[in-house]
Amino acid sequence: MGRERLFNAAMLLALLAVPLLAWGLQEPFIITLATKVAILALAGVGLNIALGLGGLVSLGHAAFFGIGGYAMGTLASHAQNYEPLFSWPFLFEGSNQMPLIWLTAVLASASGALVIGALSLRTSGVYFIMITLAFCQMLYYFAISWSAYGGEDGLSIWVRNEMPGLNTLDPIQFFAVAFGVLCLALWFSARLARSAFGLALSAARQSEERVETVGLAPFKLRLVAFVISGPITGLAGALFADLNRFVSPTMLSWHTSGEIMIFVILGGVGRLYGPLVGAAVYILLEHLLGGISEYWQIFLGLLLLGMVLFARGGLIGAPVGSGGGA
Amino acid sequence: MSLLTVRGLTASYGPSQALFGVDLAINEGEVLALMGRNGMGKSTTIKVICGMLAASDGVLEFAGSDLRRLKSHQIARLGIGLVPEGRRCFAPLTVEENLTAAARPGDWDFAKVAQLFPRLAERRTQKAASLSGGEQQMLAIGRALMTNPRLLILDEATEGLAPVVRQEIWAAIAQLKSQTGMSILVVDKTLKELAQIADHAVILNRGQSVWTGRMDALTPDLTDQYLGV
Structure with missing residues (x-):
């Protein structure tokens, strides 16, 4: 087993062990922190497919995170208020069932990714960054003006959504749900990176012309990657909204896009477990330094600066070396 | 009918015209050598065939498809490997x-x-x-x-390689020809090896085809005139 695989396994075990220990010590707050790490890492795993594999610097992934969040908020708010979401062609009163909410979040964010990707991927470099950012901000301002679902104040959900066979109000059980989804996403991401599609996508990142000469269309490769990437981040959005039982336009803001990107960069762009390490460090810093100063992000900025300048392999690169990748 | 037909092909890099009328044809299972001194348009011809540079004029057909209407990856999918x-x-x-x-x-x-x-x-x-x-x-x-x-295009495949490795590459190309019957368009400067493997040759001079014929019909006068340094 390579050093990176060992490190990855250790990280995953640590993420599992900390909440289990906290559960034994009756520390639900720690379990919630670990759940947050798992969910934010999931958002990063989505972005890592576009950024790490495809080289697509998207500053608009908060759009998918927010779409996932609002998918949960809309369905759950109608279910809790017993107000039909629509009555034609059949009566639908929303839902508080996680599988249905996830399916909606995935389909909605995949559709969003298809539209945003199809238009944004006609550009590259700084223009791609700006267009994805612009789409994200459009959705942000739309959410602010969407008074039916809380507008700028956001939307509170009184109870946590349900998962058949589990008590999701129990922090450890909700953590298990988030952890399970993260593991599935990591497995899928690893398979994708090793597949012919993943290799072709990686090749397209290096040279469009060379990829075209072997009969592959870089635009299509990138669009498919973007459409795969969006729903994973969207699913994270639905889980994040469920964790907080609250959804607001902040989930769609460019700050959120930046944070998701920070998870990926901190851990190591293209590293399979990069987003997990990045999200864990981010939450740890927020928790530890946030109590000392409200300007804790200055330290995060310094760390990020150090990573970008001196450790291109991210935090994973330091212990396992600069090779690796997804 | 030829697998690849190029007739009266012209192309430019911006305002600079590079090809002034290239003609060549490759049949199934045939090896064609595209020859000429440096800067005579060999690589440009290949770029145009593979869709990496747009043709200004001329006929460019592969297995009955008009390549001028296709993008690079679509051309590769038709069966042109570069x-x-x-x-x-x-x-x-x-x-x-x-x-x-x-x-x-x-x-x-x-x-x-x-x-x-x-x-x-x-x-x-x-x-x-x-x-x-x-x-x-x-x-x-x-x-x-x-x-x-269906057609393999080799652009300067042995350039810059050690003689032993070059021999290995040429042996592999010969094996491809004899065992698979694949059509091959080969651009190279090593006349001796080309003479052993190619059925036909096209010589380019200043972006134009100036000679087309069987490889064994290539005379020392022609090689001196168009291929000599």
Whole structure:
């Protein structure tokens, strides 16, 4: 087993062990922190497919995170208020069932990714960054003006959504749900990176012309990657909204896009477990330094600066070396 | 009917015209040598055939399809495999990954490429960037073969390689010709090896075809006039 695989396994075990220990010590707050790490890492795993594999610097992934969040908020708010979401062609009163909410979040964010990707991927470099950012901000301002679902104040959900066979109000059980989804996403991401599609996508990142000469269309490769990437981040959005039982336009803001990107960069762009390490460090810093100063992000900025300048392999690169990748 | 037909082909890099009328034709199972001194339009002709540079005028057909209407990746999917000048492998990918990324359904797979170039099988898990020049060239040829082409285009496939490695590459090309009957368009400066492998030749001079004929009809006068330094 390579050093990176060992490190990855250790990280995953640590993420599992900390909440289990906290559960034994009756520390639900720690379990919630670990759940947050798992969910934010999931958002990063989505972005890592576009950024790490495809080289697509998207500053608009908060759009998918927010779409996932609002998918949960809309369905759950109608279910809790017993107000039909629509009555034609059949009566639908929303839902508080996680599988249905996830399916909606995935389909909605995949559709969003298809539209945003199809238009944004006609550009590259700084223009791609700006267009994805612009789409994200459009959705942000739309959410602010969407008074039916809380507008700028956001939307509170009184109870946590349900998962058949589990008590999701129990922090450890909700953590298990988030952890399970993260593991599935990591497995899928690893398979994708090793597949012919993943290799072709990686090749397209290096040279469009060379990829075209072997009969592959870089635009299509990138669009498919973007459409795969969006729903994973969207699913994270639905889980994040469920964790907080609250959804607001902040989930769609460019700050959120930046944070998701920070998870990926901190851990190591293209590293399979990069987003997990990045999200864990981010939450740890927020928790530890946030109590000392409200300007804790200055330290995060310094760390990020150090990573970008001196450790291109991210935090994973330091212990396992600069090779690796997804 | 020829597999590839190029007639009266002209092309420009911006305001600079590079091709002034290239004519060539390749039949199924034939090896055609495209020759000429440096800067006479050989690589430009290949770029136009592969859709990397737009033709200004002329006929460009492959298996009945008008290539001028197609994009580069669509041309490759029709069955034209290119081994570009300077090798250009996907450096961070391993040998196997380079081949897998390019794979298209057909006879050619990793095992068959490894049979043609056993060294690639030995270097299977090695990154392309760490291969020698000759091995990278073998990988570039293998990658083009993985697309299962009907026509293989080799642009300066032996340039800059050690004589021993060059012989290995030429032997592989000869094997391709004899065992698979694949059509091959080869651009190279080594007349001796070309004479052994090519059926026909086209000589380009200042962006124009100036001679077309059987390889064995190439006279010393012609080589002095158009290929000599």
